[in-house]
Amino acid sequence: MANLISINLLAIFRDKVFHGILAIAVIFLLIPSISSLSMRQVTELSITLSLSLLSVILLLLSVSLGATSLWKDIERRYTYSVLSLPMERSAYLIGKFIAIALFLLLTALVLGAVTCLVVWLSSGIYPPERPILWSALILCVIFSALKYIVLIAYSFLFSTVSTSFFLPVFGTISVFMAGNATQQVYDYVHSPAAKALSPLLKHAASFFYYLLPNFSAFDLQINAIYAIPLSLKGVALPFIYFCIYTPLLIVVAAIIFARREMK
Amino acid sequence: MMPKAREQKYYITFLMLAACYSLVVIALADYMRNKPFLERLGYIPSVNTLKVFAADHKQLLSASLMLKVQIYFGGLIEKAENKLQVPADYPAMSRTIDAALKLDPYNMDGYYFAQAILAWDVGKPDLANTFLEYGMKYRTWDWQLPFFAGFNYAYFLKDYGKAAREYQRAAELSGNEMFINLAGRYMQRSGKTEMAITYLGMMAKSARQLSMKRTLLTRQTAFLQVLKIEKARDTFFQHYAKLPTSLDDLVHAGYLPVLPRDPYGGTFFIKNDGSIDSTSGFAFAAVKK
Amino acid sequence: MNVIEFTEITKVFRGKKGFIVNALKSMSLQVAKGEVFGFLGPNGAGKSTAIKILLGLIRSTAGSARIMGVDVNECSARLSVGYLPENPSFYDFLTGEEYLRFVGRSFGMDPSLLNSAGDRILRRLDLWEARKRPIRGYSKGMVQRLGLAQTLIHDPAVYILDEPMSGLDPIGRALVKEIIRELKELGKTVFFSTHITADVEAVCDRVGVINKGTLLTVDTVASILQRGVEGYVVQRFLPDGTTDRQLVPKSDLHTFIEQSIASRWSIERIEPKRKDIEAFFLDIVAVEQRHETQG
Ligand SMILES: Nc1ncnc2c1ncn2[C@@H]1O[C@H](COP(=O)(O)OP(=O)(O)O)[C@@H](O)[C@H]1O
Numbered sequence: 001m002a003n004l005i006s007i008n009l010l011a012i013f014r015d016k017v018f019h020g021i022l023a024i025a026v027i028f029l030l031i032p033s034i035s036s037l038s039m040r041q042v043t044e045l046s047i048t049l050s051l052s053l054l055s056v057i058l059l060l061l062s063v064s065l066g067a068t069s070l071w072k073d074i075e076r077r078y079t080y081s082v083l084s085l086p087m088e089r090s091a092y093l094i095g096k097f098i099a100i101a102l103f104l105l106l107t108a109l110v111l112g113a114v115t116c117l118v119v120w121l122s123s124g125i126y127p128p129e130r131p132i133l134w135s136a137l138i139l140c141v142i143f144s145a146l147k148y149i150v151l152i153a154y155s156f157l158f159s160t161v162s163t164s165f166f167l168p169v170f171g172t173i174s175v176f177m178a179g180n181a182t183q184q185v186y187d188y189v190h191s192p193a194a195k196a197l198s199p200l201l202k203h204a205a206s207f208f209y210y211l212l213p214n215f216s217a218f219d220l221q222i223n224a225i226y227a228i229p230l231s232l233k234g235v236a237l238p239f240i241y242f243c244i245y246t247p248l249l250i251v252v253a254a255i256i257f258a259r260r261e262m263k
Numbered sequence: 264m265m266p267k268a269r270e271q272k273y274y275i276t277f278l279m280l281a282a283c284y285s286l287v288v289i290a291l292a293d294y295m296r297n298k299p300f301l302e303r304l305g306y307i308p309s310v311n312t313l314k315v316f317a318a319d320h321k322q323l324l325s326a327s328l329m330l331k332v333q334i335y336f337g338g339l340i341e342k343a344e345n346k347l348q349v350p351a352d353y354p355a356m357s358r359t360i361d362a363a364l365k366l367d368p369y370n371m372d373g374y375y376f377a378q379a380i381l382a383w384d385v386g387k388p389d390l391a392n393t394f395l396e397y398g399m400k401y402r403t404w405d406w407q408l409p410f411f412a413g414f415n416y417a418y419f420l421k422d423y424g425k426a427a428r429e430y431q432r433a434a435e436l437s438g439n440e441m442f443i444n445l446a447g448r449y450m451q452r453s454g455k456t457e458m459a460i461t462y463l464g465m466m467a468k469s470a471r472q473l474s475m476k477r478t479l480l481t482r483q484t485a486f487l488q489v490l491k492i493e494k495a496r497d498t499f500f501q502h503y504a505k506l507p508t509s510l511d512d513l514v515h516a517g518y519l520p521v522l523p524r525d526p527y528g529g530t531f532f533i534k535n536d537g538s539i540d541s542t543s544g545f546a547f548a549a550v551k552k
Numbered sequence: 553m554n555v556i557e558f559t560e561i562t563k564v565f566r567g568k569k570g571f572i573v574n575a576l577k578s579m580s581l582q583v584a585k586g587e588v589f590g591f592l593g594p595n596g597a598g599k600s601t602a603i604k605i606l607l608g609l610i611r612s613t614a615g616s617a618r619i620m621g622v623d624v625n626e627c628s629a630r631l632s633v634g635y636l637p638e639n640p641s642f643y644d645f646l647t648g649e650e651y652l653r654f655v656g657r658s659f660g661m662d663p664s665l666l667n668s669a670g671d672r673i674l675r676r677l678d679l680w681e682a683r684k685r686p687i688r689g690y691s692k693g694m695v696q697r698l699g700l701a702q703t704l705i706h707d708p709a710v711y712i713l714d715e716p717m718s719g720l721d722p723i724g725r726a727l728v729k730e731i732i733r734e735l736k737e738l739g740k741t742v743f744f745s746t747h748i749t750a751d752v753e754a755v756c757d758r759v760g761v762i763n764k765g766t767l768l769t770v771d772t773v774a775s776i777l778q779r780g781v782e783g784y785v786v787q788r789f790l791p792d793g794t795t796d797r798q799l800v801p802k803s804d805l806h807t808f809i810e811q812s813i814a815s816r817w818s819i820e821r822i823e824p825k826r827k828d829i830e831a832f833f834l835d836i837v838a839v840e841q842r843h844e845t846q847g
């Protein structure tokens with residue numbers, strides 16, 4: 001397993017796409033100067049911009065790595081040479097997943113450190129009215145990474161059923177959008193304003209709410225930006241949710257992948 | 264390819280995880296429903312759509328909307344100072360601020376701007392107060408929102424009871440007794456202009472954007488001139504026991520050395536009830552109300 | 553015990569629009585330990601399909617297959633196998649040396665052993681100079697040789713090679729044949745597929761001929777050579793010095809020699825004239841096709 005993880009990490013580090021995406025991180029340098037445009041909340045704006053940039057980079061990474069990794073191995077016929085080695089298909093899949101997840105976590109931590117630096121610099125320009133809640137900022141970065149790891153698990157699930165990369169790429173993007181919207185849709189459908197909707201639609205909304213990932217639960221940006229203390233429940237519940245939801249997706253992906261023919 | 268036994272192991276793992284999942288997801292859903300700062304529904308549809316597409320970039324989108332408003336407003340002020348008459352689209356600005364605040368109800372730029380523009384330039388202090396009260400639900404620590412709201416109640420809406428309540432709140436949040444005193448002074452008519460000057464000074468001091476600062480200072484200058492005229496008027500009243508009919512009376516009687524100039528380009532005049540106003544209405548652009 | 557064993561293996565590919573391909577039709581085949589087995593057939597015969605079933609890459613529709621007695625659905629069946637895929641492709645971001653190391657570690661090889669074996673094999677397959685270059689930059693022949701190297705690295709007992717000679721120049725082909733002969737001397741089992749008859753003749757103990765998913769015949773190379781004898785070239789001379797060469801059918805050899813001796817000919821040389829394996833192979837395929845058109 002360690003062998004597989006290290007090989008897949010090497011694959012990411014030697015990938016050109018990865019270099020291109022990391023180049024986007026240069027935008028972090030511009031954040032302090034953009035933030036000073038704000039009238040009243042320089043520090044808040046710098047946190048907002050940094051977290052959003054971080055989120056965009058992680059999204060690009062999870063789509064480009066997660067959705068294409070397996071597809072690339074099949075397309076370039078690496079699977080013949082690798083899967084004929086004495087390893088379980090599930091080991092191959094999980095090793096690949098862990099490598100990408102680790103890499104994403106690593107990127108998040110590095111860029112999180114850059115975020116802290118940027119925020120610290122901005123707060124030096126114009127002191128914030130409320131002290132920065134560093135713990136919320138750091139947790140926000142980590143939870144952002146967790147959210148995208150769930151997304152990668154989805155991209156793996158799509159890759160195991162599809163032979164082209166359309167489903168993995170666009171399926172992953174759709175899950176990302178849906179995962180961010182489920183909470184709002186659910187709230188709306190169950191609010192008095194939506195009384196007129198048919199019960200069938202409401203049940204469908206509830207069904208998808210419980211099936212699709214709830215990315216709103218991982219969104220701690222409000223807490224990080226406006227220094228609002230986090231509740232234990234607000235951190236623990238999403239984390240446990242992550243610890244169950246991700247393996248669930250990977251197990252399904254492993255079952256499907258084990259049945260797949262390497263034609 | 265998997266032999267049967269191993270395949271079974273996977274199915275069992277799957278079932279166990281699925282059982283755990285159903286427990287956790289219910290707890291999570293419950294928590295999310297009761298989350299304190301969860302935004303409730305009933306917004307205009309366009310904001311809703313925005314929210315869906317903003318995904319987890321709501322704060323960013325909100326900030327960028329505010330930036331757009333600021334840039335628009337900055338350009339407006341520049342043209343006005345160059346004596347260009349450009350009708351400002353205040354409804355659009357108010358709509359954008361509204362969207363920005365719905366996306367990110369914590370965005371202080373939005374409230375600050377709503378107060379500075381809606382209350383003064385658009386002449387809709389009640390709308391500004393609706394925004395401010397919405398914001399107070401989120402920015403529960405912020406003394407500035409009740410301070411603005413209190414000012415609007417006292418100065419524009421003449422609802423001194425509500426003003427006193429807001430100032431009380433501002434005082435509690437900031438730990439500054441000054442706001443209580445301010446509330447008291449609004450009760451007197453003569454104090455009104457002085458309070459506006461203090462208020463504008465405070466806002467200008469904390470303004471970061473140059474165009475905003477200039478706007479506030481211009482308005483403060485106008486009110487300083489008004490205060491000068493009011494003082495002269497009061498002295499005139501003491502001596503003659505009647506109000507001057509025009510400002511020229513005050514100059515001729517020697518209570519004003521020269522007639523003060525309105526920085527907005529209008530002319531000051533005295534109303535029948537003795538209050539001082541200007542033909543400019545204390546704004547550059549023609550206001551579409 | 554048979555090292556490789558197919559028992560009534562059937563494979564049906566189902567296409568999108570309902571079309572089906574019977575790639576293997578109830579094929580049974582055994583390869584014994586220490587044998588070099590040639591799997592001979594034209595393109596599309598089903599050779600690669602059979603090999604992919606052995607490696608667990610695809611699942612047979614019916615029947616079973618075993619390597620060293622272990623069902624091919626178990627991943628441990630592959631522990632003693634070195635496999636060279638058809639037109640192989642390896643992680644091209646790695647260098648040749650790194651790839652060999654990856655394969656060695658997958659087989660749980662001891663690191664020091666892996667290093668020494670790696671160096672030796674890279675030199676043996678003429679990849680030493682290129683070992684530190686990414687595979688991305690390798691020529692087709694180099695990739696093929698690396699493919700052979702990664703089957704040798706963990707010194708397995710069984711070698712399954714899908715068209716090992718394809719994509720190689722004559723020097724490369726000679727090298728592969730030499731390596732197969734060496735493996736044979738070491739007592740290893742080699743199962744390789746090819747569509748070129750000369751390859752089989754040069755190195756195999758036994759040959760299986762397959763066409764359209766059906767195994768037509770399995771026999772030793774020696775027996776096939778024997779079966780293919782059509783007649784004899786007899787060279788003879790008279791005392792006055794006249795020489796003569798004649799082609800004599802197999803059945804007439806005895807009478808021909810008797811007659812010659814009676815007419816005072818001296819027999820100088822008798823050579824068997826046989827169909828080469830190519831002709832033999834073509835015959836078998838042709839017979840099969842004739843059956844088909846008739847049936
Ligand atoms: N993935 C596939 N889908 C459908 N048919 C296939 C597939 N792979 C191979 N075949 C068919 O199976 C037959 C045998 O193919 P293959 O084993 O690759 O032949 P060989 O290796 O002997 O050249 C061919 O007719 C081929 O068209």
Ligand SMILES: [Mg+2]
Binds near residue numbers: 596599600601638
């Ligand atoms: Mg083939």
